[in-house]
Amino acid sequence: MxxxxxxxxxxxxxxxxxxxxxxxxxxxxxxxxxKIDALSRGEAPFFxxxxxxxxxxxxxxxxLSFTTDIAAAEGAAVHFVGVGTPQQQDGxxxxxxxxxxxxxxxxxxxxxxxxxxxxxxxxxxxxxxLAPLVEAVGATLAWNPEFLREGWAVQDTIDPDRLVxxxxxxxxxxRAAAVLRxxxxxxxxxxxxxxxxxxxxxxxxxxxxxxFLATKISFINAMAEIAEVTGADVTQLADxxxxxxxxxxxxxxxxIGFGGGCLPKDIRAFAARAEELGRGESVNFLxxxxxxxxxxxxxxxxxxxxxxxGRVFGKKVAVLGAAFKPFSDDVRDSxxxxxxxxxxxLGANVVVTDPQAIDNARRLHPQLxxxxxxxxxxRDADAVxxxxxxxxxxxxxxPEHASSLTAGRVVVxxxxxxxxxxxxxxxxxxxxxxxx
Ligand code: UGA
Numbered sequence: 409m410x411x412x413x414x415x416x417x418x419x420x421x422x423x424x425x426x427x428x429x430x431x432x433x434x435x436x437x438x439x440x441x442x443k444i445d446a447l448s449r450g451e452a453p454f455f456x457x458x459x460x461x462x463x464x465x466x467x468x469x470x471x472l473s474f475t476t477d478i479a480a481a482e483g484a485a486v487h488f489v490g491v492g493t494p495q496q497q498d499g500x501x502x503x504x505x506x507x508x509x510x511x512x513x514x515x516x517x518x519x520x521x522x523x524x525x526x527x528x529x530x531x532x533x534x535x536x537x538l539a540p541l542v543e544a545v546g547a548t549l550a551w552n553p554e555f556l557r558e559g560w561a562v563q564d565t566i567d568p569d570r571l572v573x574x575x576x577x578x579x580x581x582x583r584a585a586a587v588l589r590x591x592x593x594x595x596x597x598x599x600x601x602x603x604x605x606x607x608x609x610x611x612x613x614x615x616x617x618x619x620f621l622a623t624k625i626s627f628i629n630a631m632a633e634i635a636e637v638t639g640a641d642v643t644q645l646a647d648x649x650x651x652x653x654x655x656x657x658x659x660x661x662x663x664i665g666f667g668g669g670c671l672p673k674d675i676r677a678f679a680a681r682a683e684e685l686g687r688g689e690s691v692n693f694l695x696x697x698x699x700x701x702x703x704x705x706x707x708x709x710x711x712x713x714x715x716x717x718g719r720v721f722g723k724k725v726a727v728l729g730a731a732f733k734p735f736s737d738d739v740r741d742s743x744x745x746x747x748x749x750x751x752x753x754l755g756a757n758v759v760v761t762d763p764q765a766i767d768n769a770r771r772l773h774p775q776l777x778x779x780x781x782x783x784x785x786x787r788d789a790d791a792v793x794x795x796x797x798x799x800x801x802x803x804x805x806x807p808e809h810a811s812s813l814t815a816g817r818v819v820v821x822x823x824x825x826x827x828x829x830x831x832x833x834x835x836x837x838x839x840x841x842x843x844x
Contacts, residue, residue: 409433409591412481415491416443416474418561418669419527419554421452422459423490424474426565430594435476437481437548447474455737455764458562481517483703486591489514489764490527490554490732493677494669495563500676501684502531511538520546523584525573527554529614529674531681535574535607548580550588551607553614558668559735567595571602615681618674619694623742624659626697627665629704632662632842636707642842643824662793662842664708664747665701667732667739672698687703703734706842708822709750711839715818716791721755721802726764726789728782728805729796729822731765744795751793752776761785763798783813790816797823807834 409432413424414842416438424436424447438444444454450464466472473480481487491506507528518524526549527534535551542549551574556564573588575581589596596602604612632642650657666672675694681694682691716723720826732742738743745760752758752775759777760769766778781786782800786792792810794801802825811817817836819826824840831838 409486409587410484411591412437412484412487412489414438414478414481414489414514415438415506415528416447416453416488418456418493418558419488419556420488421447421454421463422456422556422561422565423488423527423554423802425459425462425466425472426562427591428469428472429462430566431469431471432591434473435480435484436472437478438474439474439476439478439808444476455735456561457559457735459640462562464840466526470614478513479517481514484522486523486525486587487518488525488527488766490553492669493528493530493672493673495676497537498567501678501680502529502673502677504530504534506671508533511541515541515545518545520545522547523550523587523835524548525550525552525584525588529618529670529677531677532608532611532615532685533681534771535611539576539607548576548584549607550581550782551610552588553610555614555617558738559733568596568600571595571600572605572610572613573602574605574637577606589634603609605830612808615674615678619678619691619697621659622666622671622675622701623693623697625661626700628660628662629665629842630700633700633703633707635842640842640844641844650768661824663704663797663825664743664841665704667741667743668736668738672701672741688708701743705746705750707841708743708747708793708820709754709792711841712747712751712756712791713754713792713822715820715837715839716816720751723756723790724788725756725758726786726792726814727751727758727760728762728785728792728794728801729762729765729798730762730769730778731796731798734796734798737762737764737768739765739772742769742796744771744822745773747793747795748776759785759789763800765796783809786810787813788815790814791818791820793820793822794825795822797825808833809838811835 452459493502505701539549646660727748729744
């Protein structure tokens with residue numbers, strides 16, 4: 409099928425390349441010429457495992473192209489809109505200006521019978537407002553949320569655990585759902601659940617999923633806070649409750665909490681939208697989820713201060729990690745970088761390392777010192793602070809090796825990723841999050 413993808417950020421670039429890799433003819437469209445130039449050369453504008461390979465393959469096969477010209481959408485049977493919905497500058501609600509602009513520029517190029525499929529994460533009620541504009545040009549709007557995780561985005565797009573399409577309860581809506589089934593044919597053929605819903609449900613599925621995941625993380629971080637005043641170990645607690653299949657161990661990783669371009673802004677936008685709908689109290693707990701999450705960053709900073717005897721001024725602190733999570737170079741709302749910035753603000757001599765995110769981190773916080781080499785970053789350090797659980801740190805950095813480089817023997821494990829007993833046995837003072 410011929411497809412267009414409007415917006416070539418995380419979501420759009422991966423979607424375009426993934427759709428080409430399963431056999432569609434795809435044009436990706438974005439306003440940013442630098443992004444388009446890179447993508448046209450088969451280069452990913454951000455770090456995402458597996459993306460460069462399918463980009464190159466798609467571009468070389470001729471099935472995948474990129475342009476800044478919105479008119480190139482003409483002739484596609486389905487137009488995916490995957491532009492960003494960041495948090496507003498002066499509030500918690502979603503900034504819808506990119507979505508509105510994308511629809512405005514796209515619609516003159518949409519033909520009768522086409523499907524416009526919204527993929528952006530939007531406040532519930534958005535599709536109902538946009539649908540008449542799409543219908544006015546004889547096309548049908550579907551809302552088709554995306555659940556990809558950074559670091560696993562290619563796999564999540566080609567082989568998702570579920571597909572959701574919100575469509576109107578009309579013959580056109582039925583046809584739109586059938587066309588989307590065809591778009592996602594490999595996943596549909598292997599029996600991936602494909603749920604057809606109304607617009608509001610499809611929009612809510614997306615924010616509800618992220619709200620649930622954020623709540624799960626903040627739940628275990630709240631338990632970490634209680635563990636800290638009782639001497640309990642939150643990692644054992646998580647293992648024990650996680651054995652209950654109704655609870656499950658995933659997303660019970662206590663530490664410095666969640667960040668990134670999705671979870672934080674999505675729960676805030678959800679709370680703001682619920683407020684507008686007169687149902688603020690229904691999701692008031694999300695404000696608590698947010699507050700617990702942000703407190704963990706304070707806790708990590710305090711742990712470093714305590715571990716260094718009450719003062720970090722002038723101490724060399726190696727911060728392992730800047731990305732909001734491993735397998736990503738994304739530093740948007742990164743708790744790791746936030747901890748580094750605060751320690752630096754307290755006068756510590758902070759050296760940040762990360763296998764992928766240094767360029768992005770430097771752009772945002774040029775005042776920090778960056779060191780690409782893990783070993784150089786910890787050389788002569790008074791404390792080692794691990795805040796993004798890359799394998800290079802969590803799995804590969806042994807206390808014996810660290811001891812051969814650092815000045816001090818203090819390790820603060822912001823992700824509870826190190827083997828505490830091994831570090832202590834090697835003579836280190838180990839400080840975890842929610843652990844004795
Ligand atoms: C999240 C969702 O997981 C995706 O399903 C969704 O599609 C995506 O947002 C989106 O809305 O686009 P992502 O932002 O890539 O994906 O990151 P996650 O893997 O969810 O991790 C989010 C944050 O939670 C990271 O900072 C991670 O370190 C933290 N986390 C995760 C924990 O602190 N503890 C855990 O146990 C798990």
